[in-house]
Amino acid sequence: MHEFIMNIGYAVLEFFYSIDVGNLKNSLSIMGIGMLGIFIVTGVIILTITLLDKLFSK
């Protein structure tokens, strides 16, 4: 049982040791910039549609 737990522990450490931190940092920055970008573009589209509707609705 003790050996089993040790093996799990080593596997977890190995997993964390193998993480490419640079890649993770890149993915986090893509997450932040990407979501911000989507909301900004969406905001612009919403404003444009509202303006179009006000200009051209009867």
Added chain:
Amino acid sequence: MEILYQNLLNIELQHVIMWIIGGILIYLAIAKEMEPTLLMPMGFGAILVNLPLEQARTGVQHVIGTLFNIGIEGAELFPLLLFIGIGAMIDFEPLLTNPKMMIFGAAAQFGIFFTLFMASLFGFELKDAASIAIIGAADGPTSIFVAKELGSSYMGAISVAAYSYMALVPLVQPPIIKLCTTKKERLIKMEYKGKKVSKLTKILFPIVVTVIVALVAPDAVALIGFLMFGNLLRECGVTNSLSETAQNVLANLITILLGLTIANCMKAEEFLKFETLLIMGLGLVAFIVDTFGGIMLAKLMNLFTKKKINPMIGAAGISAFPMSARVVHKMGLEEDNSNFLLMHSIGVNVSGQIASVIAGGLILALVKGMLGL
């Protein structure tokens, strides 16, 4: 005599496994009616490209490989042409009636970026992580387009995951929606004011959206351009025959070719890897977190607005049109049979189509920028 059984000796276990996988896709398409127009050709194609007979493989590979080179490898022709058909099928009026709903379409793309992070955590290279993440766009052509542009090695698994989960939306979303909302929230009634949208607005909408998206995310111009061109064919009123052709003949023709062609990426040696299972798992995570993202924004907005929003409609921001909208509407009726959420959820659902393309374009721009592609 030998020639009759000689090829039987060429059968390998990996071929048999791929035949079974192809068979499962065909079963899901026919018996369960899950995205039959795509899963059936993909399933059959998977069997074709995994035949053990050298001459048959060569013959099949030559045809499917040629179609792949023309339709996907060369210029992503098939997904883009299919988008014309999809654009022609979509009625953006529910969104134009209440454009603020588009914010939920944006929020429901959170799963894409979260999955990008998770895929990186699991050791995938950035370009592959981004290609896997785009499964969360819940849009086959976008997934194929982005995966091809980034040169991902997992296009087969990504395509199977994208189309399978799109079909599984009625199974995946309801438990997540129930987990993230209270009964009181699910009972919130939303009034629908059927405002008439002018024809000029409907005509200008696709043009304006194309220009706006192109300015911010130029890599998405092909996708958004073709989608909006299809929509313009529909809305301009003078190209009805083209619109009908796009919705029916073009869409069906490209769907036949796309499904069969994607199977080129389902050869056993490319598909039967541990990473394929991981991709299936990450694809599911993308859909779940997309649903969560849309709902959470609605709940957040309810803290600040007087007129409450039923948070379930946030879940419709996932681009799986129109299944996601129908799921939300059905759940609304189950809670209260006088609560008609359909027009709100359709508006959010079609906005998710636009938002998923924007997400795809942004991912392409950001990843290509980071990798210097």
